[in-house]
Amino acid sequence: MGMLRVISKRGDDRVQWNAQDAQSGDTEALAAIREAERIFAEERARGATAYRVEAGKPVERLEQFDRTAEQIIMVPKVVGG
Amino acid sequence: MNMEMLLYLMLGILVVLYLVWIWKLSFHSFLKWSEANQRANELLRSVLSSEQYDQLTRNGYLDIPSPSDPVCIYRVPRVQGLVKVIEQGRHKESLCLQAQEAVPDADHVLIHKLMIEANEQIYLQTANRLALVGSGDFLF
Numbered sequence: 001m002g003m004l005r006v007i008s009k010r011g012d013d014r015v016q017w018n019a020q021d022a023q024s025g026d027t028e029a030l031a032a033i034r035e036a037e038r039i040f041a042e043e044r045a046r047g048a049t050a051y052r053v054e055a056g057k058p059v060e061r062l063e064q065f066d067r068t069a070e071q072i073i074m075v076p077k078v079v080g081g
Numbered sequence: 082m083n084m085e086m087l088l089y090l091m092l093g094i095l096v097v098l099y100l101v102w103i104w105k106l107s108f109h110s111f112l113k114w115s116e117a118n119q120r121a122n123e124l125l126r127s128v129l130s131s132e133q134y135d136q137l138t139r140n141g142y143l144d145i146p147s148p149s150d151p152v153c154i155y156r157v158p159r160v161q162g163l164v165k166v167i168e169q170g171r172h173k174e175s176l177c178l179q180a181q182e183a184v185p186d187a188d189h190v191l192i193h194k195l196m197i198e199a200n201e202q203i204y205l206q207t208a209n210r211l212a213l214v215g216s217g218d219f220l221f
Contacts (some may be wrong), residue, residue: 007180007188008182009183059195073191075191076181078181079179080177
């Protein structure tokens with residue numbers, strides 16, 4: 001399972017997908033991935049940064065949506081205070 | 082009941098209705114903020130190791146080692162505020178960086194951790210740096 005989490009004032013908004021089901025052509029899984037991709041692109045356009053966060057692995061910054069990621073966390077635009 | 086009393090009575094009812102409306106709005110906002118905090122805490126807890134989470138709850142800050150400098154750590158407070166840069170146990174400077182939209186405190190800790198660990202250089206370029214002079218005066 002993959003999960004996109006978008007940090008916001010509500011805590012975080014989540015979208016989940018099943019990459020294996022999508023690979024076998026499951027329409028619901030494909031729709032979930034499309035939705036996650038759409039949110040990813042929308043948040044990036046708003047200045048958010050995406051990170052791949054997986055247990056036991058170093059945090060990695062993502063420029064493109066990766067359906068194979070276990071967890072992607074999107075951080076809203078940050079500025080020096 | 083004369084006209085004046087009726088006017089006062091209606092005014093009183095309006096004031097009570099207004100207060101009830103304000104109270105409902107405040108309570109609703111409080112509930113939403115409380116739920117957001119809970120979600121943010123759950124996310125942070127899932128990303129931190131148990132040692133890191135213990136440090137955060139026990140000491141009120143999280144130490145994040147610099148990926149590029151083995152003697153440097155970033156001390157991120159549990160509530161939003163300045164991040165201390167500590168080199169060899171000495172507070173060298175403070176960093177100020179915040180999300181453009183209001184997010185719960187736990188999300189703030191997570192944002193610092195992700196930025197430092199994934200790209201320290203961009204983190205340092207984005208943050209405002211406040212160098213310490215002497216025993217704690219700031220030099221902007």
